[in-house]
Amino acid sequence: xxxxxxxxxGLLKDGPRHGYEIKRLIEEEMFPFVGLRIKSIYYPLKQMxxxxxIKKDVGREGKFPEKYVYSLTSKGQKIxxxxxxxxxxxxxxxxxxxxxxxxxxxxxxxxxAKRQLRGRVLFxxxxxxxxxxxxxxxxxxxxxxxxxxxxxxxxxxAEIKSITRLVDLLI
Numbered sequence: 001x002x003x004x005x006x007x008x009x010g011l012l013k014d015g016p017r018h019g020y021e022i023k024r025l026i027e028e029e030m031f032p033f034v035g036l037r038i039k040s041i042y043y044p045l046k047q048m049x050x051x052x053x054i055k056k057d058v059g060r061e062g063k064f065p066e067k068y069v070y071s072l073t074s075k076g077q078k079i080x081x082x083x084x085x086x087x088x089x090x091x092x093x094x095x096x097x098x099x100x101x102x103x104x105x106x107x108x109x110x111x112x113a114k115r116q117l118r119g120r121v122l123f124x125x126x127x128x129x130x131x132x133x134x135x136x137x138x139x140x141x142x143x144x145x146x147x148x149x150x151x152x153x154x155x156x157x158a159e160i161k162s163i164t165r166l167v168d169l170l171i
Contacts, residue, residue: 002083004044005053009072009080012054016071019045045070053079096159102166110170117167121160128156 007030011022023041031037038044048054053076059069072080098120105113135149 006083009076012072016069018067018069114170121163124160
């Protein structure tokens with residue numbers, strides 16, 4: 001839940017937002033960069049409201065129906081500051097889904113392993129091209145999104161290098 005709290009509180013840092021706007025930002029702007037999927041935004045918002053991190057007001061724009069508008073409380077601001085610091089300082093060993101397969105690599109025929117690993121490299125190269133295209137396509141992206149793209153590209157390139165080296169070692 002910490003990531004979700006950080007996400008919602010961070011989105012409210014710029015000011016009050018209604019639920020649909022929060023959902024749209026997560027799905028359209030943030031997902032390509034951070035990969036977080038949220039099934040329902042209203043349950044976490046309700047929980048954070050109960051904790052006093054956000055407040056909900058009723059708003060109306062013109063003839064449109066009433067909407068709930070969420071804003072950050074001072075307690076929510078303090079929690080955001082704590083969570084962002086915790087996130088920056090959190091050092092956990094990254095776990096990659098391939099690690100388990102590599103653990104049992106000795107039990108896999110080398111030809112099959114090479115073919116599967118080459119397939120993984122092809123897929124990683126596709127991800128790399130998509131990230132590069134997103135970097136070019138996102139005209140004048142905010143600096144923080146550019147930083148995320150560079151970070152993701154570095155990670156993908158490192159895995160491509162590592163898997164390619166492993167394929168070369170499998171004889």
